[in-house]
Amino acid sequence: MCAHILVAEDDVLQAALVRRCLESENHRVVIVTDGRAAIEAARQDPPDLLVLDVMMPRIDGLDVCRVLRAESDLPMLMLTARAAEDDLLLGLDLGADDYMTKPFSPPELMARVRTLLRRAGRTATPPDPVLRVGALAVDPERHEVTVDGLLVDCTPGEFQLLALLAAEPGRVFSRQQIISRQYGIDGSLTARAVDGHVMNLRRKIEPVPRRPVRLITVYGVGYKLVNGEAAARRQDRDGSREE
Structure with a gap:
């Protein structure tokens, strides 16, 4: 178990x-759906x-941040769909340690979580940030991809x-899920563009x-990433690698 993380988010x-992102790195995750529940759970x-x-019911996130910061040095990462600079500055002034706007990249979220936990000394041994699927490795912090x-x-976009x-090997993602989860901020991305990334x-x-x-x-569904090393070795033995 790496860390105990409380998530206050009313969007299911x-x-x-x-x-899913947090549990992929073995964190213990508790979800609450309103601000009052967040304060009670943190206490x-x-x-x-x-x-x-x-943006949460009962008590909004800014007030939650203000109340909890007065009581402790709990590290807080704020998420918001509001990208106005005034909102960002207000959240930081109230005591938030970091701030991300929605939609966000899961790899970036995890990189920020690791940074906050390390800064607070909450994890003795930070997990390996590199995502590995067979011989394929994706390093979100260095923004690098390697094969063998x-x-x-x-x-x-390809990265x-x-x-x-x-981040979730073997899971099938539809084109629409890919667009909304990774590229929602780019309204010009289309299903055809996703197919183009896959082809490249x-x-x-x-x-x-x-x-x-x-x-x-x-x-009829979408795409998934799997450990295909056994099949890759067979193709190599058959001498069918394409340049």
């Missing part, structure tokens, strides 16, 4: 996404970190897609791009 889908079982949405130890040159899939990534990470063994299409 956002809360589920944050939970009853003090967490190592509070991930706090600004060799660096792969990816565009920002974000690969990081999303690598296969040229870079697959032994035989026309016969992918890592970045797999689940027809």
Whole structure:
């Protein structure tokens, strides 16, 4: 167990996404859905970190931050759909340690969580931030992708897609889920653009791009990333690698 993290978020889908991200690094996660419950939970079982949405019922996140900061030095990461500079500055003035606007990148969220926990001395041994699926490694902090130890040159869009899939190997993501979770801030992204990223990534990470063994299409559903090393070795033995 790395850390006890309290998440105050009234949006069910956002809360589920944050939970998956945190539990992927073995954190113990407690979810509450309003500001009053957040204050009570933090008092009853003090967490190592509070991930706090600004817009919540009963008591909003800014007031939660003000109340809890008066009582403790609990690290707080605020999430908001409001990107106005005044809101950001107010949250930081009230005592928030960091601030992210929605939609956010899960790899960036986890990098910020690790930073806050390290800064507060809440984790003795930080987890390895690198996402590994077989011979494929995605490093969100260095923004690097390697296959068999060799660096792969990816565009920002390709990297974000690969990081999303690598965070949950074997899980199928629809095109719409990919757009909303990783690229929601970019209203110009389309399902066709996601397909284009996939095609380009296969040229870079697959032994035989026309016969992918890592970045797999689940027809009628979407895409998933799997450990395809056994199939990749067979393709190598067959001498069918494409340049």
